[in-house]
Amino acid sequence: MKKFTTALTAGVLAIAPIAAMAAGHGDSDDPIVIPIHNWSSQIVMSNVVGQILEEAGNNVEYVTTDSQAVYESVRLGDVTLELEVWEGAFGASFRAALEKGGIVDVGDHNAVTREDWWYPMWTKDACPGLPSWEALNDCAALFATPETGDKGRYLDGPVDWLKHGQERVAALDMNFVVVNAGSAAALWAEIGAAEADKRPVVVFNWTPNFAEAVWPGEFVEFPAWEDGCDKDPAVGPNPDALYDCGNPATGYLKKAAWDGMEEKWPNAYGILENISFTNPQIAEMAKLVDIDELEPEDAAAEWLEANEDVWKTWLN
Amino acid sequence: MASVTTNNTVPKVWSRQQLAAGFAITAVVVTIIQYSGLLPAWLHRLPEEWIPPFAPWLDAFFNFVKDDLGLLVVTRFLTEQLQVLLDTTANLLFGKRRWPNLGPIPWSAIAAVAAVAGYYLGGWRLALLAGGTFVWTALIGQWKIAMETMSVLVVAAPLAFVIGLLLGIAAWKSPAFNRVIKPVLSVLQTLPFFTYLLPAVIFFKVGPTAGAVATIVYAIPPMILMTTLGLQRVSPEVIEAGKMSGCSRWQMLRHVYVPAARTEILVGVNQVIMLCLAMVVLTAFIGMPGLGAKLLAMMGSFKLGRSFEIGVTIVLLAVTLDRLSKAWVVKLPEHFERGTPWWVRHKYLVLGLAAFVGFTILAIFVEWFGEIGRKQTWSKGKEMDTAIKTFLALDGVQAVTGSIRYVLNVWVLNPFRDFLLSIPTSAFIMFIVAFALAMASKKAAVLAAVFFGLVAFSGWWDRSVITLYSVLSAVAIAILLGLPIGVFAARSERWSRRVLLACDTAQTFPSFIYLIPAIMLFGITATSVVMSILIFAMVPLVRYTVEGLRNVPPEMTEAADMSGATKMQKLVNVQLPLALPTMAVGFNQAIMFAFFMVIIAAFIGTQDLGQELQRTLAGTDLGKNFVLGICVSLMALTCDMVIMEWARQKKAALGLD
Numbered sequence: 001m002k003k004f005t006t007a008l009t010a011g012v013l014a015i016a017p018i019a020a021m022a023a024g025h026g027d028s029d030d031p032i033v034i035p036i037h038n039w040s041s042q043i044v045m046s047n048v049v050g051q052i053l054e055e056a057g058n059n060v061e062y063v064t065t066d067s068q069a070v071y072e073s074v075r076l077g078d079v080t081l082e083l084e085v086w087e088g089a090f091g092a093s094f095r096a097a098l099e100k101g102g103i104v105d106v107g108d109h110n111a112v113t114r115e116d117w118w119y120p121m122w123t124k125d126a127c128p129g130l131p132s133w134e135a136l137n138d139c140a141a142l143f144a145t146p147e148t149g150d151k152g153r154y155l156d157g158p159v160d161w162l163k164h165g166q167e168r169v170a171a172l173d174m175n176f177v178v179v180n181a182g183s184a185a186a187l188w189a190e191i192g193a194a195e196a197d198k199r200p201v202v203v204f205n206w207t208p209n210f211a212e213a214v215w216p217g218e219f220v221e222f223p224a225w226e227d228g229c230d231k232d233p234a235v236g237p238n239p240d241a242l243y244d245c246g247n248p249a250t251g252y253l254k255k256a257a258w259d260g261m262e263e264k265w266p267n268a269y270g271i272l273e274n275i276s277f278t279n280p281q282i283a284e285m286a287k288l289v290d291i292d293e294l295e296p297e298d299a300a301a302e303w304l305e306a307n308e309d310v311w312k313t314w315l316n
Numbered sequence: 317m318a319s320v321t322t323n324n325t326v327p328k329v330w331s332r333q334q335l336a337a338g339f340a341i342t343a344v345v346v347t348i349i350q351y352s353g354l355l356p357a358w359l360h361r362l363p364e365e366w367i368p369p370f371a372p373w374l375d376a377f378f379n380f381v382k383d384d385l386g387l388l389v390v391t392r393f394l395t396e397q398l399q400v401l402l403d404t405t406a407n408l409l410f411g412k413r414r415w416p417n418l419g420p421i422p423w424s425a426i427a428a429v430a431a432v433a434g435y436y437l438g439g440w441r442l443a444l445l446a447g448g449t450f451v452w453t454a455l456i457g458q459w460k461i462a463m464e465t466m467s468v469l470v471v472a473a474p475l476a477f478v479i480g481l482l483l484g485i486a487a488w489k490s491p492a493f494n495r496v497i498k499p500v501l502s503v504l505q506t507l508p509f510f511t512y513l514l515p516a517v518i519f520f521k522v523g524p525t526a527g528a529v530a531t532i533v534y535a536i537p538p539m540i541l542m543t544t545l546g547l548q549r550v551s552p553e554v555i556e557a558g559k560m561s562g563c564s565r566w567q568m569l570r571h572v573y574v575p576a577a578r579t580e581i582l583v584g585v586n587q588v589i590m591l592c593l594a595m596v597v598l599t600a601f602i603g604m605p606g607l608g609a610k611l612l613a614m615m616g617s618f619k620l621g622r623s624f625e626i627g628v629t630i631v632l633l634a635v636t637l638d639r640l641s642k643a644w645v646v647k648l649p650e651h652f653e654r655g656t657p658w659w660v661r662h663k664y665l666v667l668g669l670a671a672f673v674g675f676t677i678l679a680i681f682v683e684w685f686g687e688i689g690r691k692q693t694w695s696k697g698k699e700m701d702t703a704i705k706t707f708l709a710l711d712g713v714q715a716v717t718g719s720i721r722y723v724l725n726v727w728v729l730n731p732f733r734d735f736l737l738s739i740p741t742s743a744f745i746m747f748i749v750a751f752a753l754a755m756a757s758k759k760a761a762v763l764a765a766v767f768f769g770l771v772a773f774s775g776w777w778d779r780s781v782i783t784l785y786s787v788l789s790a791v792a793i794a795i796l797l798g799l800p801i802g803v804f805a806a807r808s809e810r811w812s813r814r815v816l817l818a819c820d821t822a823q824t825f826p827s828f829i830y831l832i833p834a835i836m837l838f839g840i841t842a843t844s845v846v847m848s849i850l851i852f853a854m855v856p857l858v859r860y861t862v863e864g865l866r867n868v869p870p871e872m873t874e875a876a877d878m879s880g881a882t883k884m885q886k887l888v889n890v891q892l893p894l895a896l897p898t899m900a901v902g903f904n905q906a907i908m909f910a911f912f913m914v915i916i917a918a919f920i921g922t923q924d925l926g927q928e929l930q931r932t933l934a935g936t937d938l939g940k941n942f943v944l945g946i947c948v949s950l951m952a953l954t955c956d957m958v959i960m961e962w963a964r965q966k967k968a969a970l971g972l973d
Contacts, residue, residue, distance in 0.1 A: 036609075038616040059413075063523045064609040066601055066933060073522045146722040147730070147841055155840060158921070160931040181840050182921035182930070188618035189835035196708035210617050290617050293698070 027265040031061040032080045035070045039184070040210050040296070042067075042084045044285035047300030049083055049275060052311055058268050068093050068160075075102035077258045080265075081272060087251035088115040088206070089161060094256060104259045106269075110278045111208065112250040115163070117154065117220040118205035120191060122198040124218075131221045133172070133246075140175035142200045148177040155190055155203040156180050163204055164230075164243045168222070171241035191215055208282040210290040222246030274314035281307070335761075336753035343739075343746035350740045360740040367775040374939035382518070391519040398525050401471050406524075409463040409470075420463070422679035422686040423454040428671035430636070436664040437643035445639060449632040454688050457695050458607070458629050465606030468599075469592050472528045476535040476588045481581065483536070484543025485569070494544065501537045506908065506952035508915040509534065509598050510929040511945030514938055517602045527604025531595040538587035546580025547573055582645040589641055590824070593634040597826040601933060611826060620832055621700025627829045634824035708836060717837040729842040733785045741772050744781070748954065756961035763957060767950040776925060780947050783924040786842070786917065787910040790849035794906055798854040802861025803887065812862050819855045827852055827916050835920055845917040852913045853906040860902020864895030894970060900963035904956055911952045 032053055034046045050060040065073060071093045073079040085094050097103045119130065126142050129135025143152030154176045156165035165178040181187045187203055188211065194201040195215065202220065205211060222245060228235040229245040236244035255272060262269040288299035304311060330338075349355045357363070382388045403414035411420035431447030453462045487494040509530075516530040550573055558572035574581065600608030607626050614623040652661050659666050679686035707713060739747070745768045752761040771780050805815035830851055834844040868891050876890040918926030925944050932941040 038609075038613045040613070040617050043613065062605075063603050064600060064605050065522050065603045069517065069522070069602075069933065073517075078521050078523075145839060145841075146718075147725050158930075159927065179840055180921050182917075182927065183919040185615040185618070185832060186835055186840055186920055188616075189832045190840060192618055192705070193708060193836040193839070196705060197714060214618065290619075 027058055027267045029059060030264070031059040032261075032265060032268055033061050033063055033078065035065045035073070035079045035082055036062050037065065037067040037070070037084075040289040041208055041282045041286040043296045044289055044299045044303065045083050045277065045282065047296050048285065048303055048311075049272075051297075051300055051304055052275075052314070053268050053271065056267060056271060056315060058265060071097035071103060071256070074256060074258050075100060077102070077260055079258070080261055081106070081255065081257040083255055083275075085252075085254035085256050086113050086115075086206075087253070088113065088163075088247060091251075092162070094254070102259055104257055104262075106255040106257050106272050108276070109253040109255065110276045111253045111282055112279065113206065113208070113253050114219065114247065114249050114251060115204070115206040116222070116247045116249075117165075117202055118217055119200070119202045119220065120195070120215040120217040122195075123200040123202065125198070126200045131218045133174075133220050133222045136202065136220055137172075137174050137176075139200070143176070143202055148179075150175075152176045152202070154178050155187060155201065157184075157187070157204040158182055161204075165204070167241070167243040171236075171238050171244035172222075173238075208279055208286065210286045212283070213287055213291055219249075220246075225249065271314055281310070332753050332758065335758075336750045339746045339750035339753065343743040343750065346743040346746070347739050350743070351738070355740055359742045361777065362741060362772055362775075364775075367773060370774060370943050371937070371939035374942050375937075376939075378938045388519065392521070395520045395525045398471070398520070398528060402468060402524050402528060405467040405470050406464070409467045410460050420687075422676055423450065423459050423688065424679060424685040425672045425675035427451050427454070428675050429668050432664060432668040432671055434636075434640060436668075437640055437647055442639060442643060446636050449636045452632060453629050455694050456625055456629065457688065458610075458626065459688060461606050461610045461626075462629060462633070463606075465596055465604075465608065468524050468528050468531070468604060468606070469596075472531040473535070473588055473592045475528075476532045476592070477539060477585055479532065480536045480539025480584065480588065481543050484540040484584075485547065487540060487544045488547040497540065501540060502953060502956070503946075503949050504533070505537050506911065506949040506956065507945050508912070508926070508929060508948045509595070510601075510915060510926075510933055511941055513598070513602045514933060514941045518938065522603040524604055526602045527595075527599035530599050530602065531592050534595050535588045535591040538591070539584040542580045542584030542587065543577070546577030546584075549580065550576040579645060582641065586638060586641040586645065589637045590634060593630065593637070593824060596630060597828055608826075611828065615828065615832060619697055619701065620704055621697035622695065623829055623832070624700060625695060625697060627826050630826055631821055631824045635820060638820070638824075704833075704836075713837075721838045721841060721843045724843045724846070725841050729789055729846060732789060733782060733842070736781050736785050737778060741777055745769060745772065752954070752958045756958045756965075760957050760961050764954045767954045771947050771950050774943050774947050776928070776944060776947050779923065779925045779928060780951060782922070783911075783914055783926065783948065784951055786845055786849060786914045786922070786924060787907060789842075790846045790853050790910050790914075791903075791906050793846065794850050794853040794857055794910075795903070797850075798857035798906075799861055801854075802858045803865065805858070806862045806865035812866060815858060815862060819859050822851060823855045827913055828919070831917070831920055840921045844920050845914070845922055848917055848920065849910050849913045853910040856902045856905035856909060857899075858902075860905070861895070861899050864898030864902070865891055867898065868894045894972070897963040897967040897970065897972060900959055900966070904959040904963070907955045907959070908952060911948060915948065 032050075034050050036043050036046050046062060050062065054060050063079060065079065067090065070079060070082055071090070074082055075097050085091070094103075098105070117133075117136075124130050127135060127139035129138065140152035141150055143154070144150060145153045147153075152175060154165055154169070156178050157163050157180070159180050165180075168174075169176050169178055181190070181204075187205070191201060191203060191211070193199075205217070205219075207219075211217075223237050225245045225248045226235050230242055233240055233242055238244040255275065257269065257272060261272075285299065285303055288294050288302060289296055292299075294302065346355065346359065350360055358366075400415075403412060404416065406412035406419075407414045407417060408419040408421055427447050427450035430450050431443045434442035434444070434446030453459055483497065487497050512530045512533055513526075516526040516533075520526040520529045554572060554576050555568075558568050563572060596604075596606065597608035597611055600606075600612050607630055611623050611626045614626065675685060736744075745765060748768050749761045749765050752764040771777065774780075801815065805811045827848070830848045831844075834848040838844040838847060872890055872894060873886065876886040881889065914922075914924065915926040915929060918924070918930045921927075925948055929941065929944045932944065
């Protein structure tokens with residue numbers, strides 16, 4: 001805590017002139033409410049942005065919320081902003097909220113996101129042809145479990161993430177059975193159990209994510225994504241089926257805000273527009289918490305201290 | 317619904333058992349016809365177009381109440397009041413920047429006061445437990461998050477107590493109100509918690525306010541029931557004494573009824589505290605900060621050791637508050653000689669205040685007593701993770717779990733599920749009716765038919781059957797394991813105590829933590845689901861078996877001894893039959909716990925109602941959420957009704973109670 005306070009004091013002193021200016025611009029004294037979800041990079045990023053805004057003279061508060069339900073809360077103004085809108089995971093909820101109104105798109109981060117079939121590195125020892133999907137299909141028997149018989153098992157994300165694993169297996173005529181995990185924690189538990197005896201597994205995973213640091217691994221290379229692969233059967237290798245491509249390898253990572261934010265906290269809104277994190281920066285934040293075991297607020301203070309040149313430019 | 321009509325037309329001369337057999341045989345015949353492919357489709361599964369659109373209707377109703385009747389305005393106003401209360405405790409306990417801007421209270425001061433309270437209520441042992449719990453929390457580096465949780469609980473628990481007490485008194489005063497509230501409470505007690513969460517968010521804003529409201533709603537029912545029960549039991553002599561001293565109605569209530577019902581009311585308080593703690597992790601889904609949120613974050617990044625430590629903190633807090641409140645139940649009011657000075661009469665209050673002030677001042681000079689940073693903690697999270705990994709890497713472990721998984725999944729669970737799903741809906745309902753008739757009464761059978769009929773018409777039949785299958789499988793295995801443990805433990809006082817303590821721990825340990833080891837041992841399969849339910853469902857089974865066996869009247873066991881029965885004969889012919897009604901209550905609770913846990917097991921990966929409920933949390937599907945919740949509730953209510961009625965009849969027949 002001590003370190004954090006010192007960092008904060010130093011930061012406040014350095015920013016004092018800007019803060020004075022900010023007060024002149026008339027940001028509201030009400031706290032800006034930043035949502036916290038249950039994965040490390042997002043928690044640290046929220047704390048980083050919160051501390052930046054605090055140094056700019058705003059009051060900030062954090063609230064833990066569900067990562068899908070948060071868009072409804074942003075619309076109502078209960079939550080002011082959202083820092084990680086993943087194209088794949090939350091694109092649908094975000095677009096639905098945009099249509100209903102009350103939420104605005106505040107631009108993309110530099111970082112890109114990818115979500116697809118993934119395997120930890122030890123899997124490659126048993127199936128050397130990876131990451132090609134055809135090679136994976138030839139090794140299917142390696143991934144069999146007592147319940148799936150001769151077919152391999154692919155562990156997909158929870159059903160409500162709508163990842164279309166089932167459709168892809170059918171479209172590409174793969175020798176796999178799709179099983180849905182109930183939560184992210186369930187995915188990690190399966191990988192963790194497989195790690196013990198280096199059993200081959202193929203699961204749903206995404207980047208940026210803490211798992212990359214714990215278990216090095218790779219995405220399976222499916223036929224590359226083409227626009228319309230999810231709408232037009234003609235697109236992709238199988239002319240009669242949808243979802244016969246991999247997911248986009250460079251999905252967006254957006255920022256979103258309540259549409260009343262610009263008026264109520266114009267200065268903070270300006271900063272939010274400037275904010276843009278890169279993939280390595282996000283990985284670094286996650287590492288501070290997941291590997292170095294810092295508390296999120298300390299990790300954020302540490303990151304801010306080490307990366308002053310990055311975030312100082314966002315302030316004007 | 318056909319079953320209800322036939323029920324009414326049957327001549328009255330048939331006995332209940334004959335009727336039950338009739339229904340069972342018809343059900344078997346219908347199932348056989350279905351297998352031979354001759355059954356009309358509508359008897360197998362209700363056609364889609366017959367299913368009324370309950371969810372949109374409910375949505376329209378909720379929207380009407382919310383917007384047109386202005387309920388949202390009212391609840392948002394209440395939210396602001398609640399927010400003020402929560403901000404105050406948040407400031408005092410963990411220093412949130414709000415009025416009165418005094419906090420945070422040093423951890424050492426809180427620990428000292430807890431120890432004094434423990435000593436006052438139960439001597440050195442409780443002092444050690446209460447003080448030790450808070451010292452542990454501080455040393456392990458969880459002080460702030462534990463206080464975030466406590467800041468909500470210290471508001472929610474007293475509010476639940478006051479509201480519960482008032483409603484309980486109202487239910488006792490007015491039989492009409494009692495009749496209305498009883499079924500509502502039964503439904504509330506069986507409704508899955510996910511169904512409380514969504515409305516709480518919509519009406520009370522995501523965050524601690526919604527968390528507090530969901531906790532209060534969840535904790536109230538036993539408070540109401542215990543208050544009413546206590547007031548009804550007040551003996552006529554006491555009431556007469558009150559009347560003779562000329563009490564007004566208010567004085568009667570304040571000085572006669574409530575003090576006389578003190579024990580039951582305090583048991584209600586104990587229940588409120590335990591249920592509040594049970595909600596700590598669950599409310600984290602709707603933005604309640606603290607231990608629950610941290611636990612979910614830790615589980616999301618696969619830190620088993622640290623999640624386990626948070627679980628231990630929650631258990632310690634629960635056990636402390638449970639023991640303190642139970643000690644308060646049995647503590648009799650002290651009386652002092654006239655003229656005893658104030659500070660002698662209230663010596664513990666003085667001592668507590670002195671300790672509080674002392675440590676607060678100490679904390680100003682010695683930082684360690686005020687705040688313990690993370691660097692000074694004793695957390696062993698990483699070491700525990702390594703231990704778990706080493707354990708899993710042992711050859712024997714994976715071989716054993718692998719074969720259990722294979723046998724259970726491939727030969728037992730999956731075939732059982734497929735069998736249940738293959739039974740036509742109509743035959744399934746007839747089986748349930750037969751079961752209710754054989755076990756309980758005609759009235760119960762009619763209600764069971766109505767309840768399961770509603771489930772069929774909800775359009776979620778297959779998922780409901782899968783839910784029921786998980787519950788039944790887990791409870792069946794729980795009986796196989798739990799009964800022998802209970803019978804063994806009941807043989808000696810010492811083992812009973814040990815096993816009951818283990819039960820308390822297993823029950824308060826956040827159920828989410830069971831999920832990860834289950835998956836690591838048995839994969840994402842039905843076996844994991846059943847195993848995680850099993851741990852939870854075994855608790856009441858063991859507890860009530862121990863209690864049932866130990867409370868067999870001694871003259872009965874003596875009679876058995878005198879007639880020269882062997883230990884085994886005594887157990888099978890005397891003790892078990894007499895303990896059976898009590899054990900049935902445990903069996904019933906096991907089913908209720910299983911219905912609770914099966915919803916949580918959705919986080920492993922299931923295809924039941926829990927999975928759909930979990931999905932609705934992400935959106936605003938209030939109507940669907942409610943329909944799913946009611947399905948779970950109706951199935952649980954049916955089991956509850958039948959088993960409790962059976963236990964009541966058995967008890968009456970045995971002349972117990």
